[in-house]
Amino acid sequence: MRGNKSMKRVYVNEAWCLGCHLCEYNCAFANSGLPDMVLALKDQPIFPRIHIEGDERITYAVSCRHCEDPICVKSCIAGAITKNRGVVRIDPEKCVGCFTCVLVCPYGALTPNEQGVMQKCELCLQNASGEPACVKGCPNRAIVYEEREAAV
Amino acid sequence: MKNYVIIGNGVAAAGCIEGIRSIDRDGRITVISEENHAVYCRPLISYYLEGKTDLRHMQYRSADFYEQNACQVLYGRKAARILPETKEVELTDRSRIPYDCLTVASGSAPFVPHFEGLETVREKYSFMTLDDALKLEQSLTKDTRVLIVGAGLIGLKCAEGILRRVKSVAVCDLADRVLSSILDQECAAMMQKHLEAQGMIFYLGDSVSRFEPGTAHMQSGRNVEFDVLVLAVGVRANAALLLGCGGEVNRGIIVDDQMQTSLPGIYAAGDCAEGPDLLTGGNRVLAILPNAYMQGFTAGINMAGGNARFDRGIPMNSIGFFGLHAMTAGVYDGEVYAEKTDRSLKRLFVKDGFLRGFILIGCDERAGIYTSLIREQTPLSEVNFELLKKGATTAAFSAKTRRKKFGGMV
Numbered sequence: 239m240r241g242n243k244s245m246k247r248v249y250v251n252e253a254w255c256l257g258c259h260l261c262e263y264n265c266a267f268a269n270s271g272l273p274d275m276v277l278a279l280k281d282q283p284i285f286p287r288i289h290i291e292g293d294e295r296i297t298y299a300v301s302c303r304h305c306e307d308p309i310c311v312k313s314c315i316a317g318a319i320t321k322n323r324g325v326v327r328i329d330p331e332k333c334v335g336c337f338t339c340v341l342v343c344p345y346g347a348l349t350p351n352e353q354g355v356m357q358k359c360e361l362c363l364q365n366a367s368g369e370p371a372c373v374k375g376c377p378n379r380a381i382v383y384e385e386r387e388a389a390v
Numbered sequence: 391m392k393n394y395v396i397i398g399n400g401v402a403a404a405g406c407i408e409g410i411r412s413i414d415r416d417g418r419i420t421v422i423s424e425e426n427h428a429v430y431c432r433p434l435i436s437y438y439l440e441g442k443t444d445l446r447h448m449q450y451r452s453a454d455f456y457e458q459n460a461c462q463v464l465y466g467r468k469a470a471r472i473l474p475e476t477k478e479v480e481l482t483d484r485s486r487i488p489y490d491c492l493t494v495a496s497g498s499a500p501f502v503p504h505f506e507g508l509e510t511v512r513e514k515y516s517f518m519t520l521d522d523a524l525k526l527e528q529s530l531t532k533d534t535r536v537l538i539v540g541a542g543l544i545g546l547k548c549a550e551g552i553l554r555r556v557k558s559v560a561v562c563d564l565a566d567r568v569l570s571s572i573l574d575q576e577c578a579a580m581m582q583k584h585l586e587a588q589g590m591i592f593y594l595g596d597s598v599s600r601f602e603p604g605t606a607h608m609q610s611g612r613n614v615e616f617d618v619l620v621l622a623v624g625v626r627a628n629a630a631l632l633l634g635c636g637g638e639v640n641r642g643i644i645v646d647d648q649m650q651t652s653l654p655g656i657y658a659a660g661d662c663a664e665g666p667d668l669l670t671g672g673n674r675v676l677a678i679l680p681n682a683y684m685q686g687f688t689a690g691i692n693m694a695g696g697n698a699r700f701d702r703g704i705p706m707n708s709i710g711f712f713g714l715h716a717m718t719a720g721v722y723d724g725e726v727y728a729e730k731t732d733r734s735l736k737r738l739f740v741k742d743g744f745l746r747g748f749i750l751i752g753c754d755e756r757a758g759i760y761t762s763l764i765r766e767q768t769p770l771s772e773v774n775f776e777l778l779k780k781g782a783t784t785a786a787f788s789a790k791t792r793r794k795k796f797g798g799m800v
Contacts, residue, residue: 249797252789292785293777300784303796312405312687313680315433316443317450332447334437337754341708341717342680344766345795346756346782354713386797 245324246385248288248359248370250299254380255290257297261372261381262286265301268362268371285351287359288372299372299381301359302326302347310339310348318356325363330355392417394693395479395487397469397631398495399423400432401679402660402686404450406493407459409690409698417694419461420487422479424468427520428455433679435523439551448520469496472635474653491655491693494643495686496628498661498677502621507601514619517548526552529618533557537606537616539598541568543709545622549590550711560614562593562606572707572718577735577749584714627662627675640664642675647701649689657693659685666701668765669721669746676703702765708754717754720747720764727779729753738779743770756782 263279265286270278288301304326311319311326318332319339328348335354340346348358361383362370373383394410396403399421407419434448456463468482472494478486500516508514515526526548530536534556538545541563549559563570567578568585582592593608600607606614627642638644638652642664649657649665660682667674681703691698706719724741734752738745738760745763759782763773774786784792 252792291783296785296789298792298796300796309680312683315679316431316448332443334434334442335710336433337708337710337715337717337757338680339758340754341706341719341757341761343756343758344762345784346759348758349755 245304246361246383247304248301248361248373249382249384249386251380251382252292252296252298254378255292255296255298256378256380257290257292258377259290260375260377261288261299262290264371264375265359268365268367269357271365283352285349285357287349287357289349291346300345300347301372303345304361309342309344313338313342325361326358327360328356328358330357392694393488393490394419394493395489395491396421396493396495397479398493398497398660398662399425399427399429399463400495400497400660400682401429401450402495402497402663402682402689403493404429404455405683405686405688406495406657406659406690406693407455407461407686409687409692409696410694411459411690412687413691413694413696415460419459420489421456421461421463422467422469422481422487423463423465425519425521426466428453428463430520431679432519433547435517435520436547436551438520438523439527439548439555445520469631472631472656474635474656477655489655491657493649493657493659493686493689493693494631494651494662495658495660495682495689496631496662498625498627500621501624501626503623505598505601510603511601511619512603513617514621517544517620517622518625523551526618526620530556534617535615536560536618536620537562537614538620538622539563540620540622540624541565541592541594542571542622542624543569543707544625545620546585546711547709548620548622549585553589556618558591559589560591560593560616562596562598562608562614564595564597566595568592568594569709569716572705572709573716573749574722574737576730577716577737577751580735580751581711581714581716585711588712625661625677627664627677629662632656632658640673644673645685647688647699648692648697649685649700650692657689659689665703668702668704668767674703674705676705678705678707680706704761704765706761708757714752715754717750717757718748719757719761720745722747722749729779740770740775744768745770753781758782759784759786 266284272278318329339348429450437443470482538561596610598606599609629639632643633639643658661677664673688698688700727738729736737749739747777786
């Protein structure tokens with residue numbers, strides 16, 4: 239419910255973000271399912287679920303907001319996106335890569351993976367990292383994982 | 391205990407069920423489902439034919455959806471009329487179902503214009519339902535020559551779905567371009583070229599004047615030979631039930647932003663409904679899946695005594711063919727900012743200081759940021775539009791707005 243304490247989410251402090259892109263690499267590795275970072279990422283295009291945006295003055299990392307009322311869930315033509323216990327997830331077996339979620343997400347938080355199946359931050363709750371790898375690896379602690387009040 | 395009845399069992403109905411249950415766990419829900427299928431993802435029928443999904447994965451909800459939501463589904467039954475005086479729905483088998491609140495989510499049906507000789511064509515199909523797709527599939531072999539009448543969203547998705555399974559696919563349309571409802575000349579030409587490179591054949595600006603078994607005689611004088619015909623000319627809202635009981639109907643069933651029809655206790659949602667259109671201020675049938683769900687959900691909440699509004703309906707489509715995606719939204723009026731490369735086209739339509747619409751082909755990264763500017767009617771004076779012309783990015787918002795967007799729960 240709005241106004242209540244929410245689930246933990248990933249937040250970024252723009253002032254501290256160095257724009258180093260390490261979060262993208264840590265994300266891609268955590269979601270690769272591979273035991274070794276070099277094996278997972280070296281000389282390969284990466285498909286992270288968090289990305290750095292900004293301009294020459296400011297940078298910040300963007301990932302899924304796990305919205306209270308997620309328009310991607312309501313818009314998915316494949317019924318592939320669901321929200322359960324505060325976490326918005328995509329079922330890759332159901333996704334057909336129509337990009338409707340890209341068309342509606344106001345944050346630009348969804349991107350296709352190598353196979354054209356959509357993916358997004360699922361908070362590393364179901365991969366080997368167990369907690370958001372972007373947060374764990376952020377050298378300037380610009381990305382945090384915490385509970386916050388509703389946006390006003 | 392309230393008695394809810396839903397006519398239809400598509401995505402709008404699923405939204406309606408979830409809307410009701412977000413408020414009322416106890417009321418009785420009866421779903422009248424003409425199709426003998428649990429709610430499935432209708433736009434996925436072409437993906438099914440293409441082998442990109444299967445019958446199990448194209449289910450819209452889990453197998454226990456109706457059980458979980460305590461719904462009784464009457465499969466293979468059809469509503470014949472609504473009796474508002476006695477608050478009943480009469481089915482074609484003459485049985486009557488009483489309701490306290492009713493939502494009509496009856497969808498749309500293919501519109502087939504008169505063609506001379508159409509009755510002589512044995513293998514002809516529409517492409518709206520799962521059963522249509524299954525029947526079409528049965529008729530196809532690797533030697534089949536398919537003619538599709540209609541180069542709109544339905545016709546072209548059908549063409550994509552079957553192209554690799556048959557000998558040839560030809561598509562004709564009276565319009566002079568493909569996807570004429572959402573693409574302008576140049577964008578359509580790019581998509582057509584891409585589709586032709588995949589092997590599709592087009593006869594545009596031309597239509598069938600007469601069918602004979604195996605041959606379509608075109609108005610241009612050309613004869614097109616075919617084995618299987620798919621009719622994808624257009625769709626019409628299934629609004630007859632409301633019309634039959636005195637409800638207000640235009641191109642669809644007229645509803646307000648609460649999905650209330652002109653008759654008390656009766657709501658409508660999805661492709662059959664003509665709801666508020668944010669951009670024109672009038673009413674419009676916006677027959678797209680996201681609106682179907684959101685309208686259904688809104689109707690469900692209001693049926694159950696809640697207070698929900700859906701007034702953010704805009705036309706929008708994300709449609710890809712063989713890896714090339716076209717994304718469109720809003721209306722194409724005002725000044726246009728255009729960009730073009732070999733493999734991409736971009737159109738941003740600006741009027742009175744607001745983004746009103748866009749067409750993006752091959753450059754759809756983070757397009758939802760554009761869509762949200764249209765839907766939220768954000769004044770462009772509040773964003774860095776020069777940056778947005780280059781690409782959709784939240785960097786175009788002020789730091790303060792961005793903090794609000796990303797800083798708290800949303």
